[in-house]
Amino acid sequence: MTPKTLLLTLILLTTTLLHSSNTIIKLDTKGHTAMINDVIVTKLKDIITSSNDKTIRVWDSHTGKEKRKILGQIGEGREGMIFTMALSPNEEFLVVVGFWGILNNPSEACGIRIYNYQSGKLIKVLKSHTNIVFDLSFSKDGKYLISGSGDNTAKIWSVEKNFALKDTITSHSDSIYAVKIIKKDGKYLALSAGYDNKVFLYDMDRKETVKERKFSDKLRYLATTSKEIALCRKGKEIIIMDYTLNIKKTIHLETKPSGVSYSPNGKYLIVGTANSPYNVNIYNQKGYSLVSSFKKHTNNTMAVGFLDNQTAISAGGDNFEIYLWDIKSGTIDKKIEGVGEIVWSVGVVGDKIAWGNEGTARKGKSKLQKSINLKTFQISEQGRKSLFHRISTTNDNYSLTHTKGGNYRRNNGVLVIKKGSQKVAKIIRGFTNGLGHNCYGWYRDYIISGGGNGFLKIYNKQGKEVGNLVGHTGEVYSIALDGDRLVSGSADKTIKIWDLSFLEAGTLVPKSTTTKVVAPTLTLFVSKDNEWVVWSPSGYYNASVGGAKYVGFHINHGAEHEAEFLTLEEAKKMLYRPDIITKVLNGEDISKEEKKINIKELIKAK
Numbered sequence: 001m002t003p004k005t006l007l008l009t010l011i012l013l014t015t016t017l018l019h020s021s022n023t024i025i026k027l028d029t030k031g032h033t034a035m036i037n038d039v040i041v042t043k044l045k046d047i048i049t050s051s052n053d054k055t056i057r058v059w060d061s062h063t064g065k066e067k068r069k070i071l072g073q074i075g076e077g078r079e080g081m082i083f084t085m086a087l088s089p090n091e092e093f094l095v096v097v098g099f100w101g102i103l104n105n106p107s108e109a110c111g112i113r114i115y116n117y118q119s120g121k122l123i124k125v126l127k128s129h130t131n132i133v134f135d136l137s138f139s140k141d142g143k144y145l146i147s148g149s150g151d152n153t154a155k156i157w158s159v160e161k162n163f164a165l166k167d168t169i170t171s172h173s174d175s176i177y178a179v180k181i182i183k184k185d186g187k188y189l190a191l192s193a194g195y196d197n198k199v200f201l202y203d204m205d206r207k208e209t210v211k212e213r214k215f216s217d218k219l220r221y222l223a224t225t226s227k228e229i230a231l232c233r234k235g236k237e238i239i240i241m242d243y244t245l246n247i248k249k250t251i252h253l254e255t256k257p258s259g260v261s262y263s264p265n266g267k268y269l270i271v272g273t274a275n276s277p278y279n280v281n282i283y284n285q286k287g288y289s290l291v292s293s294f295k296k297h298t299n300n301t302m303a304v305g306f307l308d309n310q311t312a313i314s315a316g317g318d319n320f321e322i323y324l325w326d327i328k329s330g331t332i333d334k335k336i337e338g339v340g341e342i343v344w345s346v347g348v349v350g351d352k353i354a355w356g357n358e359g360t361a362r363k364g365k366s367k368l369q370k371s372i373n374l375k376t377f378q379i380s381e382q383g384r385k386s387l388f389h390r391i392s393t394t395n396d397n398y399s400l401t402h403t404k405g406g407n408y409r410r411n412n413g414v415l416v417i418k419k420g421s422q423k424v425a426k427i428i429r430g431f432t433n434g435l436g437h438n439c440y441g442w443y444r445d446y447i448i449s450g451g452g453n454g455f456l457k458i459y460n461k462q463g464k465e466v467g468n469l470v471g472h473t474g475e476v477y478s479i480a481l482d483g484d485r486l487v488s489g490s491a492d493k494t495i496k497i498w499d500l501s502f503l504e505a506g507t508l509v510p511k512s513t514t515t516k517v518v519a520p521t522l523t524l525f526v527s528k529d530n531e532w533v534v535w536s537p538s539g540y541y542n543a544s545v546g547g548a549k550y551v552g553f554h555i556n557h558g559a560e561h562e563a564e565f566l567t568l569e570e571a572k573k574m575l576y577r578p579d580i581i582t583k584v585l586n587g588e589d590i591s592k593e594e595k596k597i598n599i600k601e602l603i604k605a606k
Contacts, residue, residue: 022556023599024074025539027525028565029550030066031338032057033492034474036315036322038084039303042091047336049303049315049322052453053473053492054080054554056096061307061324064336070094070120071563072113073556075101076470078453086136086145088159091117095145097133100559106130108559112147114163115562122562128155128165131175135222139181139188144204146190148176154192156181156204171200171209178222178231184243193219193231201245213245221259225266225285232257238271240288249288254279259302265309268327272304272314273297280304280314282327292330296323298359318342318359318491339527339550342474343489347388348482351375351585353497353524354388355489359477372526374585377542379530391441391448391481398424398461400447402437412436415449417463425463433457433465439479443500448486450476456488458503458516467503471496471520496520499587521584525550533568534581538594541568542578553599571602 027033034052041047046067047059056070074080082098094117101109112126112133131150138145138159144166145157154169154176174196181204182189189210190202195218201211221232228248231239236256240249251271259272268291269283280301282291294314301316307324311333315322321337341357345366348354354371368382393400399418406413407430415427415437427449429436434451441448446466447459456476458467474491481487484501499521519537525547526532533547541548552567568575574597583590 022558023553024076024556025523025535025537025551026054026554026565027340027492027494027523027551028567029338029340029493029525029527031336031340032315032320033338033340034081034320035300036303036320037082039305039313039315039322040085040087041305041307041313042087045307047307047313047322048085048087048094050082050085050096050098051320052081053320054082054098056082056085056094059322059336061334064334068120069565070096070115070117071554071565072096072122073100073559073561073563074554081453083133084135086138087117088138088145089140089142093117093159095136095138097136097147099132110149110151111559112136112157120562122560124163125560126157126163126165128168129153134175134177135179137180140183144181144188146179146181146192148179148192148194150175152176152194152196154179154190154202156190167204167207169200169202171202171212172196172198177218177220180222180224180229182224182243189243191222191224191229193222195219199231199241199245201243211245213241215239221257223260223262223269225262228285230260230262230269232260232271238269251283251288253281258300259304261305263306263309263327267309268306270304270306270312270314270327272300272302272316274300274302278317280312282312292328294323294325294330296325296332297321320491338493339529339531340493340525341528342477342491342493343495344477346478346480346487346489346495347371347386347390348480348485348487349388350482352388353487353495354382354386355478355495355526370526372524372532374534375582377532377534377544379526379532389480389482391439391443391479393441395442395445398442400440400442402440406430406436408435410436412438415440415447415463417447417461424461427459427463427465429455434476438475438477441479441481443481443486444503446500446503448479448481450479450488450490452476454490454492458518465515467516467518469496469498469518469520471523493525495524495526497522497524522581535568536581536584536590536594538597539568539571539575540577540580540590540593540597541575542581543568543576548572548576553602555599555603566603574602 032051038050045061054074058067086095094115096113107127110129114124129149133149135148148154156167157163158166176194178193180191188204193199217233223230229241236253238251256274258274280294297317299318303315324334344359345356351374354368356369402412417424434455439450454472456469472490478489486498524534531547533543535541548569
């Protein structure tokens, strides 16, 4: 069997296995492995976080240890990423929204999942929105839930009537990113803000807008006290308003605000950060003077809140860590994170892979710190000199450079393809295809480019997408190439190994517009203390003594049921196969072994 035939067989077989058993193999570093989007504190001071890594995690704030996970239906790529949550005041219901799938079935893809928080059971899915839901909020008495969506509507649900739809607000002309329900003079008012630059105040009894205000920027986040509203503009400002939408104060920031919340007593406001210098700020509600600026995060930090009136919570940064810190001094009380580290750089030569976990301005070309031999799995420290290959941005007379642009005007939003000094084509990225070009280079006559949200794409010389390397869930920061072997490193803490030998010149998509979807041949994870695990797409693995507990099967039970997780360690008798991993590395056919995997049997043997 040729390498090309073998790879295609593995991809098709693995896809059949996973979808027939409805399972997906996932890394669990005992911490988040992608952007943390929301944080909630319970009455018992447990901390709930949700993430693009498709998990909801409940943490003990006293020990910093994870208590449990709440899981739901997920898929490959972005499917299953969780955007925001809301916990009912009596803590019975945890309501969750995210990207549930392709929008060709809006009622399924845009559903609102209702969990029983105490048991983790998924008890109901609300179906009415026709686009992704971006924000949720309960009224303080728990009678109503409000949801804001990309379908330009906000919907009000009656909790007492089993979450029956009470009303739909259609005032906005663009996506709604922030919603609240407030009670003033005995009346329930819905507050909504969105990308039409408008904020609306809606009387829920009269079913009409009673006040609106337009700004010059898009509006994203809301926080409220009994008297005031804090509103985030896309520019570097927080607008403080009263409940007649009159502006009382404008707070000017160093960074773009990304997340906002008031302390339980309403005396302090915390503001997250979306760009450098990545300061999370605390303001005194009386006059809104700056109280403190927390400077430990190194990337977007939108999940912010308070453990109590003296302790702030901020979650984000490059390693998706959760900090608990004193609101006045900034002193860290606790840091919560997993055992993995971002893979900023990779290199490869033969059966040896090197990587670096320190981010620098050079990103994917930064220092290689450690290496592993895929024959012996011995880990070594790297010296100054390195024989490992990276990837070239030139190919004969062709070259690649990036420029600012794309839907989000990122510095690397556009990849320019040049032949000599002449521009041949450009590849523009936005939210749906990676945001930017973090790392890129040539393989034969093809371009490989890694970006945000796990996107790793293959393009031809004309800039047309012809392949999609699917597997990462976080920013792809680095790629390296040796022969037909591509290696990629990501913010999701993994290194993935790909076989590109099927990319014969001119034969990838002959006379077709179909983009080929490709799975990695192997995935490697190495913890901070050098525990390691390497696994195939179907679940066969090799690992150090303590490595197998960090990977497992996310087992879906349907879109309206909670999911469960089974670690590779719990299925060791059937899946611990170093010999099969060696066969994969040697390009041998393992299709017979792949067919033997049965998830039901694995669960029984747990």
